Amino acid sequence: MSSKERVQPQLRCVLPFEAAASELCVLRKAVRTQLGLWGLSVVTDEVQLVASELAANVIKHVGEGAAATLVLEASGDRLRVELHDKSHVVPSRTQAACGAECGRGLHLLAGLAVDWGTVLTATGKAVWCELSLEPAPQCRRVQRAAAMLQQYRRTAVRSSAALEEAATDLIADVLHLLAAQGRDPDDFLDRAQMHFEAEAA
Known part of the structure; x- marks a missing residue:
């Protein structure tokens, strides 16, 4: 069965959370549970890593305890991961080329994702990426x-x-x-x- 047959259009999960180091484990567990329910466990490690890095960026750049929301949406052969926060400051793509500490989350998105970007929203911004759900892993x-x-x-x-x-x-x-x-x-x-x-x- 191909991933296109396996994934129903518009599978969507919204996970509000507090951007705090103590909440990252809970967020990763929620991601694993949801992907398991959708039959998409093949990308669990990648999505947990992306979610952790993006949440860590919110903690670092927006502030510990900031309200944030992780959105997972499966459609066709891709899984879209969005992290929404209340800041209008957009991360620069040039950060992905700087040192080990600077732009680590952007390095990760560039390495794992088929595509990624940032969009401003009415209440802040969303950093998003799309991961392939094709049977062959991105490794x-x-x-x-x-x-x-x-x-x-x-x-x-x-x-x-x-x-x-x-x-x-x-x-x-x-x-x-x-x-x-x-x-x-x-x-x-x-x-x-x-x-x-x-x-x-």
Whole structure:
């Protein structure tokens, strides 16, 4: 069953909360519960991370205890996440290019989201992003493993160190790919080891 069949149009959940460090755990739990009810557990980790980072930005830039609202909306092959607060100060996209502390939430949105932005509202602003609900996760390691396997045997790695590094990365990426498909990476490693030992003998 594709995600388009699984997700009904206009599934929407509104979660008002107080922007306080002590409330972040409650917010993450509410996100996990709601996505589970919608059958969208595949993006739970990403959405919890996005929600936590955006809420942390509200705490830092609007103030501890500020009223905020997280909105989740599933439609077609995307999940839209919006965080509304009472401030009219719009974060700059250029913050995503600054240091580790500055713009961390924007870095995260840029890395995980298909699209993101900020809109002013009558009462403040909303920072939003859209995550893909396609079965293949957004993980770069999974995508890289699939591409590497397609190119397998076409590229020669010349130095021993480079070969070791490429092989390690390939194995780790394949493990991510298998885990993303619901398979057991440990089982794969055991079978690969048995194949290797049988062929080496």
